[in-house]
Amino acid sequence: MTASAPERQGQMDGFRADRVYLGADHAHNERRTWIVAGICVLTLAAQLVGGLIFNSMALIANGLHMGAHVAALVVAAGAYRLARKFADDPRFSFGTGKLGYLAGFANAAVLAVSAVMIAIESGHRLLEPAPVAYDGALPLAGAALVINLICVWLLRPIHKHAHDRDGDLNLSAAHLHLAGDAVVSALAIAGLGLGLLFDWVWADSLAGLAGAVLLAHFAWRLMSRTGAVLLDINPSPELTAEIRTRLQSEGERLLDLHLWRLGPGHHAAIVVVESAIPQSAEIYRARLAGLPGLSHVTVETRQAR
Known part of the structure; x- marks a missing residue:
């Protein structure tokens, strides 16, 4: 299951308001x-x-x-x-x-x-x-x-x-x-x-x-x-590991994770989270709040089969 249309729209609106990196x-x-x-x-x-x-x-x-x-x-x-x-x-x-x-x-x-x-x-x-x-x-x-x-x-x-x-x-x-x-x-x-x-x-x-x-x-x-x-090589294995740990903290499985640099002090991440009972994309984004240097996050959720 992917994020709902309103959730995706909210993510895009927030991105348009803050694209300065x-x-x-x-x-x-x-x-x-x-x-x-x-x-x-x-x-x-x-x-x-x-x-x-x-x-x-x-x-x-x-x-x-x-x-x-x-x-x-x-x-x-x-x-x-x-x-x-x-x-x-x-x-x-x-x-x-x-x-x-x-x-x-x-x-x-x-x-x-x-x-x-x-x-x-x-x-x-x-x-x-x-x-x-x-x-x-x-x-x-x-x-x-x-x-x-x-x-x-x-x-x-x-x-x-x-x-x-x-x-x-x-x-x-x-x-x-x-x-x-x-x-x-x-x-x-x-x-x-x-x-x-x-x-x-x-x-x-x-x-x-x-x-x-x-x-x-x-x-x-x-x-x-x-x-x-x-070439968008992963800039921080440490930050990648921390994102993985936080998003899998309640039994979820991280199917995909891309991390790259947007500018000095700014990173972006795209993640795909699978769970038996997926939560909203905003909840997963909240788990990543406060990670230093993580300026833009896109979350997709899927129902585990």
């Missing part, structure tokens, strides 16, 4: 992302010009990677804006909370491409070393590291609820880009320092290559996390 810090994270994007534009220009003037592959690599950051931050900020703008649009059956994950996946792809570009150019420089103006490149690399660390701090996750393991992956993607760039900047300083002290011309290019490997690793991690959300 944006993160708790959505507006604040959007503002922070735009601010950091502006800082990164200025840093990008300085690194590229400095790399060309001082003939430093590490600085050029930093500049190329910062260019990827600017694109990533604009995509992330744009996703925040679009998700907020269309949050109440009925065309989005489950809201716009996933726009941030789509942006995060796209940014992971950009991160992977930038890693490949840096690796290719660094490999070329290893095979054909060129002199580097260390005195000019080192201070610029140090300044870039300081700016990167400031941007990493500005985009640090502020609130993260215990029930939302991954938090806001759109912000995490932007933060990971900047954290990766900070590490690449540190490697660039190490490579330039070794070249200055020991005249190891290849150290600068090797630092760029090491940075590329690290960025590729970051890209894979980010693609795995955002891809899992976009």
Whole structure:
């Protein structure tokens, strides 16, 4: 036996009234992302010009990677804006909370491409070393590291609820880009320092290559996390188990259970409950009340045969 027409209509009316599944810090994270994007534009220009003037592959690599950051931050900020703008649009059956994950996946792809570009150019420089103006490149690399660390701090996750393991992956993607760039900047300083002290011309290019490997690793991690959300992989075995326990507390049998993420801090569940004497869908929904992060529930009941 399925839920009655009035029950189903009540569920749909409630859903239409509450389809906004944006993160708790959505507006604040959007503002922070735009601010950091502006800082990164200025840093990008300085690194590229400095790399060309001082003939430093590490600085050029930093500049190329910062260019990827600017694109990533604009995509992330744009996703925040679009998700907020269309949050109440009925065309989005489950809201716009996933726009941030789509942006995060796209940014992971950009991160992977930038890693490949840096690796290719660094490999070329290893095979054909060129002199580097260390005195000019080192201070610029140090300044870039300081700016990167400031941007990493500005985009640090502020609130993260215990029930939302991954938090806001759109912000995490932007933060990971900047954290990766900070590490690449540190490697660039190490490579330039070794070249200055020991005249190891290849150290600068090797630092760029090491940075590329690290960025590729970051890209894979980010693609795995955002891809899992976009493919609706079960986000929480613990929450799934708790739903199953509550709905089977009076001898019912759970025939079907689907749990997926709607947005940062929001999950949806569709359940099919079988019982000898099925209760109303609202009673089963009441059993799930108070579960952290469970924002939308659809219940179907069936008569046991």
